Amino acid sequence: MFRKLSAKYFEPISMWIIILGIVSLCQPWVLFLHVYGFLIIIIGLIGFIFFSHIKPLPEDVEEE
Amino acid sequence: MTATAATVRRGLSDLAIRNMFVIPTIVFLILINIFPLFYSLILSFADYSAVSAKPPDWIGIQNYRELLRDPHVWESLYITLKYVIISVSGQLVVGFGVALLLNRSIPGKGTITTLLLLPMMMSMAIVGLFWKLLYSPSWGIINYLLGLQNFVWISNADVALLAIAITDIWMWSPFVMLLSLAGLSAIPKHLYEAAAIDRASRWFTFRRITLPLVTPLLLIAVIFRTMEAFKTFDLAFIMTGGGPGTATELIAIKLYNMAFPQWQTGKSCALAYILLIMIIGISNIYIKYLNKAKER
Numbered sequence: 001m002f003r004k005l006s007a008k009y010f011e012p013i014s015m016w017i018i019i020l021g022i023v024s025l026c027q028p029w030v031l032f033l034h035v036y037g038f039l040i041i042i043i044g045l046i047g048f049i050f051f052s053h054i055k056p057l058p059e060d061v062e063e064e
Numbered sequence: 065m066t067a068t069a070a071t072v073r074r075g076l077s078d079l080a081i082r083n084m085f086v087i088p089t090i091v092f093l094i095l096i097n098i099f100p101l102f103y104s105l106i107l108s109f110a111d112y113s114a115v116s117a118k119p120p121d122w123i124g125i126q127n128y129r130e131l132l133r134d135p136h137v138w139e140s141l142y143i144t145l146k147y148v149i150i151s152v153s154g155q156l157v158v159g160f161g162v163a164l165l166l167n168r169s170i171p172g173k174g175t176i177t178t179l180l181l182l183p184m185m186m187s188m189a190i191v192g193l194f195w196k197l198l199y200s201p202s203w204g205i206i207n208y209l210l211g212l213q214n215f216v217w218i219s220n221a222d223v224a225l226l227a228i229a230i231t232d233i234w235m236w237s238p239f240v241m242l243l244s245l246a247g248l249s250a251i252p253k254h255l256y257e258a259a260a261i262d263r264a265s266r267w268f269t270f271r272r273i274t275l276p277l278v279t280p281l282l283l284i285a286v287i288f289r290t291m292e293a294f295k296t297f298d299l300a301f302i303m304t305g306g307g308p309g310t311a312t313e314l315i316a317i318k319l320y321n322m323a324f325p326q327w328q329t330g331k332s333c334a335l336a337y338i339l340l341i342m343i344i345g346i347s348n349i350y351i352k353y354l355n356k357a358k359e360r
Binding site: 021027 | 138142338342346
């Protein structure tokens with residue numbers, strides 16, 4: 001179940017967190033977002049590295 | 065053949081190869097790559113200047129905190145993002161466009177392709193210097209060709225970044241072109257024939273056949289160019305030195321200024337790590353999409 005959730009939700013969410021972090025870090029409008037942008041990237045990156053290593057089981061892939 | 069003769073003929077044993085080639089390479093790699101990487105990571109948490117006699121003083125995340133609250137760093141990151149978007153999208157459009165033109169039987173195709181690859185083979189410093197001359201307001205050929213009388217490119221804060229991006233596009237579009245051309249030439253012809261039989265429009269053929277099959281190679285080109293664009297230093301430094309004012313102060317130039325003229329070694333290491341984490345994040349996303357595109 002966790003493997004399925006990881007591949008379907010957690011991994012894509014981590015990717016979007018990385019994108020959000022990069023945009024936050026480089027955007028020129030809100031200082032608060034810039035200050036925490038780097039932290040957001042790190043959280044997303046750790047999440048992405050963790051969840052992308054959890055592969056769905058072969059039977060789950062077949063079901064899909 | 066005896067065992068001894070076989071050993072002599074075979075030359076070095078596995079153990080000798082390990083001792084003579086593998087171990088020195090690993091040691092060299094550790095000394096040149098791994099050690100500086102970890103040493104700079106430690107220094108990024110320290111108050112340290114390479115010209116000072118004082119040893120590094122551990123200050124935790126203070127360097128990172130100060131950098132992320134520094135308005136100049138914020139501005140540099142914004143300038144870098146603008147530069148990356150202009151430069152990479154320009155290279156993608158020009159490179160892919162030229163590849164589409166070259167992906168048909170034309171006389172002298174090989175020669176044209178080779179000539180188009182020349183900019184990529186040149187030194188960044190040379191390219192920067194001669195584009196600086198081309199952009200010259202009084203006698204530069206660009207103003208002459210565009211009919212812009214004394215238009216200032218490099219010293220104009222509004223267009224200086226664009227001028228550098230155009231130079232980068234000129235230099236690196238051939239790289240995208242080369243990868244796109246490899247992808248385009250690998251598309252089976254029978255797919256186009258089937259599309260022609262079904263009376264598919266040219267746009268439909270492009271969207272449903274050409275683009276999906278070239279995407280993996282295009283993504284590889286985008287990964288490399290994005291990483292390079294984020295790290296751009298030499299071209300911008302030679303053409304403008306970060307000026308006028310701070311209009312073209314990319315994050316790599318900011319890093320250099322912090323590391324050398326100002327000798328803030330600890331802080332510059334922290335900035336380098338911020339840049340590194342950003343690039344790792346972007347690359348991970350691209351690689352994920354690359355694998356997805358390959359699976360398709």
